[in-house]
Each structure stands twice: as C-alpha cells, then as structure tokens.
Amino acid sequence: MSTFLHEKIRLIIRPIALTILFPVLGFLICLLLKLFCHIEIPRLIQSIINFPIAALAAFVLFPRVLGIPFGKIPVKDFNQKIGLYLPGSAWKHIILGVMLAACTLSGMLVASIISRKYILNYGAITLTHLIFALNPGLWEEVFYRGIQMLILLGLTKSIRKAVVIQVVLFGLLHIKGFDLSALIDAVSVIVITIGFTYTAYKTGTLIAGIVFHYLHDALLFFVQIPGGVEWSNSDRIWFYALLWLMVGFGCLVTKMAAEKFNVRTSSGLYTIKI
Numbered sequence: 540m541s542t543f544l545h546e547k548i549r550l551i552i553r554p555i556a557l558t559i560l561f562p563v564l565g566f567l568i569c570l571l572l573k574l575f576c577h578i579e580i581p582r583l584i585q586s587i588i589n590f591p592i593a594a595l596a597a598f599v600l601f602p603r604v605l606g607i608p609f610g611k612i613p614v615k616d617f618n619q620k621i622g623l624y625l626p627g628s629a630w631k632h633i634i635l636g637v638m639l640a641a642c643t644l645s646g647m648l649v650a651s652i653i654s655r656k657y658i659l660n661y662g663a664i665t666l667t668h669l670i671f672a673l674n675p676g677l678w679e680e681v682f683y684r685g686i687q688m689l690i691l692l693g694l695t696k697s698i699r700k701a702v703v704i705q706v707v708l709f710g711l712l713h714i715k716g717f718d719l720s721a722l723i724d725a726v727s728v729i730v731i732t733i734g735f736t737y738t739a740y741k742t743g744t745l746i747a748g749i750v751f752h753y754l755h756d757a758l759l760f761f762v763q764i765p766g767g768v769e770w771s772n773s774d775r776i777w778f779y780a781l782l783w784l785m786v787g788f789g790c791l792v793t794k795m796a797a798e799k800f801n802v803r804t805s806s807g808l809y810t811i812k813i
Contacts, residue, residue, distance in 0.1 A: 635738075640754035
C-alpha cells in the first residue's frame with residue numbers, strides 16, 4: 540500500500556468508519572455471539588451492553604486515545620466542542636426537543652388514523668423499547684451530528700457538503716433491503732436526519748436533538764399502524780407525506796426558537812476553521 544493511500548485511509552476513512560462502528564458495537568458483538576456461539580441475548584440486555592461501550596468510546600477513546608477530531612484533549616473540552624453539554628437556559632432546548640418530537644409523531648399518528656387501521660395500544664410503549672431508544676437517541680447524535688459532522692467540516696471546509704455527506708451516509712446505513720418500501724424508508728431516514736442536523740446547527744448544541752431523537756424513536760410504534768397489518772399504497776403516501784411535512788414544520792419551529800426565543804448558544808457548533 541502506498542504511503543499516500545495509507546495516509547488517506549488514516550485521515551479520512553478511519554475516523555468516519557469509527558463514528559459508524561462505535562454507536563452499535565455492543566449490538567454487533569451480541570450479533571456475532573448469536574451467529575457463531577449460538578448465544579441468544581435479549582434485546583433489553585443488548586441495549587444495556589451497548590450503552591457503556593459507546594460511552595467508553597465517546598468519552599475516553601475519541602478524546603483521550605485517538606484524538607479524533609481535535610487531537611488529544613480533556614473530556615470536558617471535547618464534550619464542549621461536539622455540543623454535548625447543558626447550555627444556559629437548558630430547559631428551552633429540552634422543550635424544543637419535546638416540541639420537535641411532537642411534530643413528527645403527530646404527523647405519523649394523523650396518517651395512521653386516516654388509514655382507519657390504527658388501534659390505540661399503550662402496550663406498544665414497552666420498557667425494552669424505551670431503554671433501547673436511548674442508544675440511537677444519544678449515541679447517534681453524539682457520533683453523527685457531533686463527531687462525524689466536525690470531521691467532515693474539517694475535511695470539506697463546507698457546512699453544506701458536510702451535511703450532505705453525513706445525512707446521506709446515515710440514510711444508506713439504515714437501508715434494510717432493496718425493495719421500494721425499504722428504499723423509501725431510507726429516504727425517510729435522510730429527511731428526519733436533516734431535521735436532527737438542522738436542530739444542532741441552529742441551537743449550537745446536541746441537547747434538543749437528543750431529546751427529539753429519543754422521543755421520536757421511543758414512541759415510534761405507538762403512533763404507527765400496528766405491526767402485521769397490511770399497508771395500502773395510500774397508507775404509505777399519507778404516512779410519509781405527513782412525516783416529511785412535519786419534519787419541515789419542525790425545522791421552521793427550530794428556526795423561530797433559535798432566532799426569536801434565543802434557544803441557541805453564542806459560540807455555535809459547526810464552525811469552519813481554515
């Protein structure tokens with residue numbers, strides 16, 4: 540391998556690959572145990588296993604060992620730079636996150652009700668899923684909207700390019716098949732990821748996005764047509780149209796909150812250093 544190629548891998552591919560690996564490393568370990576050792580680990584335990592592994596990477600490995608993306612710095616400084624801290628008037632950021640989740644969830648709920656196949660079922664909100672949702676809600680924001688975005692900003696020197704790469708990559712990693720339904724699901728992930736990223740950009744921290752992401756994922760199944768019920772084409776059109784519309788509306792809410800109600804930090808988050 541040439542020195543040039545090796546350097547490209549070290550500076551570009553490896554840091555981005557690590558931000559993809561560590562949010563789900565615990566789940567991957569559990570999957571390997573199932574495939575090769577025939578050890579079936581319950582989903583709740585998988586979630587509990589994954590959480591400290593991701594935390595170790597975020598709060599020790601990246602800032603203190605690998606020095607990604609700022610060089611080796613204290614954990615407190617690292618968290619500040621990636622937007623993982625409670626800003627002044629943190630309650631405003633938390634309320635904004637709740638409002639944004641209410642936007643997307645209400646869009647899906649209305650679409651489900653329009654289908655006439657929706658059944659109100661509080662049993663769809665389970666402890667297992669509430670705990671599971673902590674992993675994507677926290678770690679996907681930390682590693683993608685935090686660390687990965689800052690890596691991409693350093694490489695591209697462009698917020699627009701960094702956002703495009705990050706949201707498309709995030710969407711591609713959520714493809715679960717190659718049929719039309721799975722591809723539309725991936726597009727939907729891209730759309731809502733734009734909402735997560737815009738929230739971090741406008742507020743200057745990850746707090747509102749973490750609350751938004753967690754609540755959206757935690758209550759996802761509660762507002763959808765029950766599993767096992769067949770969706771018609773019109774059901775899917777309503778579902779995605781209203782979800783995407785409410786993501787856009789949520790971006791307007793975020794813009795107003797940041798500009799009219801000062802739900803933002805003075806330092807910002809995605810600053811480009813030349």
